Amino acid sequence: MSNPQQLRFSKEHEWLSAVEDGVATVGITEFAASSLGDVVFAQLPAVGDTVTAGESCGELESTKSVSDLFAPVTGEVVEANQDVVDDPSLVNSAPFEGGWLFKVKITDEPGDLMSADEYTAFTAG
Amino acid sequence: MTDAPRRTALDALHRTLGATMTDFAGWDMPLRYGSERDEHIAVRTRAGLFDLSHMGEITLTGPQAGQALDFALVGNLSALAVGRARYTMICEAGGGILDDLIVYRLAEQEYMVVANASNAQVVLDALTERAAGFETEVRDDRENYALLAVQGPEAPGILKSLTDADLDGLKYYAGLPGTVAGVPALIARTGYTGEDGFELFVAPGDAERLWRALTDAGTGAGLVPCGLSCRDTLRLEAGMPLYGHELTTATTPFDAGLGRVVKFDKTTNAGDFVGREALTAAAERAATNPPRKLVGLIAEGRRVPRAGFSVVADGAVVGEVTSGAPSPTLGKPIAIAYVDAAHAAPGTKGVAVDIRGSHEPYEVVALPFYKRER
Numbered sequence: 160m161s162n163p164q165q166l167r168f169s170k171e172h173e174w175l176s177a178v179e180d181g182v183a184t185v186g187i188t189e190f191a192a193s194s195l196g197d198v199v200f201a202q203l204p205a206v207g208d209t210v211t212a213g214e215s216c217g218e219l220e221s222t223k224s225v226s227d228l229f230a231p232v233t234g235e236v237v238e239a240n241q242d243v244v245d246d247p248s249l250v251n252s253a254p255f256e257g258g259w260l261f262k263v264k265i266t267d268e269p270g271d272l273m274s275a276d277e278y279t280a281f282t283a284g
Numbered sequence: 285m286t287d288a289p290r291r292t293a294l295d296a297l298h299r300t301l302g303a304t305m306t307d308f309a310g311w312d313m314p315l316r317y318g319s320e321r322d323e324h325i326a327v328r329t330r331a332g333l334f335d336l337s338h339m340g341e342i343t344l345t346g347p348q349a350g351q352a353l354d355f356a357l358v359g360n361l362s363a364l365a366v367g368r369a370r371y372t373m374i375c376e377a378g379g380g381i382l383d384d385l386i387v388y389r390l391a392e393q394e395y396m397v398v399a400n401a402s403n404a405q406v407v408l409d410a411l412t413e414r415a416a417g418f419e420t421e422v423r424d425d426r427e428n429y430a431l432l433a434v435q436g437p438e439a440p441g442i443l444k445s446l447t448d449a450d451l452d453g454l455k456y457y458a459g460l461p462g463t464v465a466g467v468p469a470l471i472a473r474t475g476y477t478g479e480d481g482f483e484l485f486v487a488p489g490d491a492e493r494l495w496r497a498l499t500d501a502g503t504g505a506g507l508v509p510c511g512l513s514c515r516d517t518l519r520l521e522a523g524m525p526l527y528g529h530e531l532t533t534a535t536t537p538f539d540a541g542l543g544r545v546v547k548f549d550k551t552t553n554a555g556d557f558v559g560r561e562a563l564t565a566a567a568e569r570a571a572t573n574p575p576r577k578l579v580g581l582i583a584e585g586r587r588v589p590r591a592g593f594s595v596v597a598d599g600a601v602v603g604e605v606t607s608g609a610p611s612p613t614l615g616k617p618i619a620i621a622y623v624d625a626a627h628a629a630p631g632t633k634g635v636a637v638d639i640r641g642s643h644e645p646y647e648v649v650a651l652p653f654y655k656r657e658r
Contacts (some may be wrong), residue, residue, distance in 0.1 A: 199610040
């Protein structure tokens, strides 16, 4: 498993893309997707919702369990990935690409987001 | 207790295959190797290979082995033909289920009892105690067997290529000693997936050789290694109960809709067996005034019910989910639940499952969800 260098990562295993015009894309990492197993249902935040860094903003159901989806930053949701709602297996097959979850207009971000190398070390420990 | 988990004879192989391991009843077992959904579909359409070495084998030998089992279990095991197997249960005197079992009659005076890993010690202790007055020896054989299962429509063809045993003559719920890939094995036509298939009891030292031979023989037919995650969804679709979920010491076989396993007409021990009195009352209650029934539920939405979730109707709790999962075959979440008799008829309207505060509509159906074409 390799974590893309251009992304930043939360301790709850979400990734955050580079910010463009204040907007970044959010997903879960390959490590998280692999730990969950086959994702069968994704409840994503709706466009217009305010999400808060470190707080639950949705859920992902897999065969064995349900997991909260945590927002890695605070802001307003500007897009949710309908492709993942229609086919949640995208989270497993392409967690860093087609399996992205939502886009957020950032108003605040915590200082403890990790780089790819830091996150790789975090998950190895 | 914080004992380290036990490892099967195939542990190193599972790690080589990249399995995600999980603690199950004190054993470190493969949960899945890749996608559990793909593993599930492989068993339904082609074949899957399982390590089930955590299951607990207990052997009874001696002239009164069958009679002892008639007394200790709810079934009529002295009447079982040599070479056949029976699904049965061991109950408390009060009727509660201690475990569900498969019993094989290996010889006139030899039976093998296969218990769930989580209950193997309880079953061993109960059998030892209950058999004390009979001419039989109860032997703990847990360390002496590894158990591999080949399940799915391609299983007979795969196994045939590795054995001279008469598989065509081997009926469902039968077992015969033979040789598979040069390895001595008890070949049983049993399983927990709802598909045709075999369970192979072998010496632990032979397990890896057999696994590799089955993999080599089966890969071309689509056989894949399968973990406990898909085993659970396979048995759930097939409506098969799991101890600790549908079956507990708080339920009798009749509560679980499995009263047929209780044989009141035994000819040994003057018809007496542990739990007889309580089970007679339980049978009466189930026939006349059942409190709850075991039913199937199929989701209309996509959120997944889990064990312990409440079943609701008209705002009131009318039952409890005992097992739930997304069904790869149906493409929808499914559950098994105990539901008040008034809401348990298939097609009952207005039944929902409380999924984290949201009442999700569910259809009540008869079990099983899936039955293979024969």
